Amino acid sequence: MEKKIKLVCPECNKEFNTDIYTSINVQLDKDMKTKILSGKLFDIECEHCHSKFHIPYPVLYHDMEKKLLIQYTEEKDLKSSEVALKNANVDADYTVRIVDNERDWIEKILISDSGFDDRIMELYKLLILSQYEDAENVNGLYYWNIQTLENPHYVMVLDEKESDKMHFMSFHEGVYKQVEEVFLSDIQQDYIIDANWAISNTK
Secondary structure, three states, X not given: OEEEEEEEOOOOOOEEEEEEEOEEEOOOXXXXXXXXXXXXXXXXXXXXXXXXXXOOOOEEEEEOOOOEEEEEOOHHHHHHHHHHHHOOOOOXXXXXXXXXXXXHHHHHHHHHHOOOOHHHHHHHHHHHHHOOOOHHHEEEEEEEEOOOOOOOOEEEEEEEOOXXXXXXXXXXXXXXXXXXXXXXXXXXXXXXXXHHHHHHOOO
16 A cells, blocks of 8 residues: 655755555455565655665555565554454454564564564574574574575575674574474464564573
């Protein structure tokens, strides 16, 4: 679902109209999924000076085939998004998530596309980080596709704080399955599944 908004270009300071999306159904508009996964959905170009900039905004990802809803929102709106989804009468067989980071939003989609469970993936990542010597220097650990959508190859990408470097690690499905065997029967669904959720479910 699209809507028009007014923006002021940070380069030329002129006002212009642009289209943004409040929700995206990837069965109805398949090209939009490519835009999301390539990181281009939030790329905006000024119609006056043609400067390009990246402005993330709240949008709901909907995959009817996988029965998946992922709300991307700002951090301050996490709770209001949770309340809104609880009041939206979403079908009980849907998986519903809320994220406040664009990279997390993309990761959730990649995990679903791979047939994995994001809850198990967060527990898997917690296990990997527990063995990393410099865990305090980690911005995040992500399940990521380093090839094209047609020929995917998934790895774990570790983002360092100090150096701002990305380190690529192999994803070990066998270890993921072991984590799944231990935890799957005991964990519940929740709207926000992240590192803090994983920690709380291993205490």
